Amino acid sequence: MNEAWTGTSLQGKWVEGNIYRSSARSSSGSGLPVRSTDFLRGTDNITIRQGDTAILRCYVDDNVSKVAWLNRSNIIFAREDKWSLDPRVDLVTKGQLEYSLRIQKVDVYDEGPYTCSVQSQQQPKTSQVHLIVQVPPRIYNISSDITVNEGSNVTLRCLANGRPEPMVNWRHLTPLAEELDGDEYLEISGITREQAGRYECKASSDGLAPDVKYVNVVVNYPPQIMESVNAEIEVGRTGVLQCDALAVPKPDFEWYRDDKRLYSTQGIHIQNYGTHSVLTVANVTEDHYGNYTCVATNKLGINNASLFLFKPVLPTKPVPHKEETDATVLWRQPGPGTAKDNSDSLAQSLWLLMASMACLLFKC
Incomplete structure (x- = not known):
């Protein structure tokens, strides 16, 4: 124009x-x-x-x-x-x-x-x-997944922009998934193993679709043996000893008999399944009975537990009752006819008493 x-x-x-x-x-x-x-x-x-x-x-x-x-x-x-x-x-x-x-x-x-x-x-x-x-919220800077040792102080970062300025909230994705105190920075003092897991950061504004991102937190801690199972096995049978330990990273297991470390050899087999270790004795002999030690280790510490492989105790037979001996009188359970014998003895005693009294009266 x-x-x-x-x-x-x-x-x-x-x-x-x-x-x-x-x-x-x-x-x-x-x-x-x-x-x-x-x-x-x-x-x-x-x-x-x-x-x-x-x-x-x-x-x-x-x-x-x-x-x-x-x-x-x-x-x-x-x-x-x-x-x-x-x-x-x-x-x-x-x-x-x-x-x-x-x-x-x-x-x-x-x-x-x-x-x-x-x-x-x-x-x-x-x-x-x-x-x-x-402008819908957008998270443009968030912490990477991290691995820390138990007891460390942790700071998680989540920066977002948008128009209007969005609100930032954190949640620990446990079954409760409650909101945590924190906005762009989430501070965790002395983190525990229970605080490990996935954390959700959500940036939201009224009427606009929120932006959500996640941070995974791994917490390392030393082994803790939670369960150790003894075994009562007869000679000739297969004996199994079990040892379970919680640890991050996953523990290494060792087995000992007295001060001697055990390995998978003929007759003994050791298998580890992450946090679970099993020692199997294929054919138990008298020499296998005794105390065993399970040792769990990782880079943060060590823990051990004692387990026993023992022989079953067979029930003992009852000791037969004996009659009176020269040295000892043993209790004897009354047998058939005993009550009758006692009645006869009582009657005879009463008869003798009455006879004695009659003799005194009549001056025998």
Whole structure:
């Protein structure tokens, strides 16, 4: 458009002068519906998500002689003549009554004031719209997975940006998964083995999809033997001794008999399964009975436990009862007829007593 025409400033006052072509800086990005401009109202604030399409509405009447859209001091459209070089920007018109501006794939560079300027036969009119661009939260800096020793102090980092500025929250992904005290930096003093695991960082803003990332924390600690199983085995059978230990990193196991280390040889077999060790004696003899020691080690420490391989104790037979001997009288369980024998003895004693009394009375 080469003609000189009456332009407008952002304050809404018409001034005379030449208007030169200029381009509005913009880019791309998701959004919310926008409101129409109203010449009787001041500045409208319109919020839209990055990446969405914004339509800034402006309505005119039949008496309009000149109309234009401006971004700050730059003309975007004058009538239907496009002055902006941005391919994302175009007009939405319905007959002669609508003169709306459409911006596709809105980005943060599109944020700012827009002015619809109308000159009619009566007086010039302007209406301003302030475009606010929301940017979904994005975590751009987070701690790498780490391995620490139990008792260390740990700091986890999670930095995020967005418009508006997002909130950052941490969770330890246990069955409860409760939120932790911390924002961009999570401080853990004297970390324990129970605090190992996966940590979730979430950056969130109202109405926008959150961004979530994770940090894995491994906590090293020395072995702790949790269970050791003794064995009671008869001669000729297979004996098994078991030893379980918790440790990070996984422990190495050794077996000892007295002060002698045992290895897998003919008759004895040792197998380790991570935190579990098994010693098997294929054919137990008398020489195999006794005390064994399981030793679990890793780079942080050592722990041991004693286990026993012992022979079953057979039940003893009852000692037969004996009659009276010269030295000892043993209790004897009454047999059949004993009660009768006692009754006869009592009767005989009573008869002798009565006979003695009769003899005294009659002076035998």
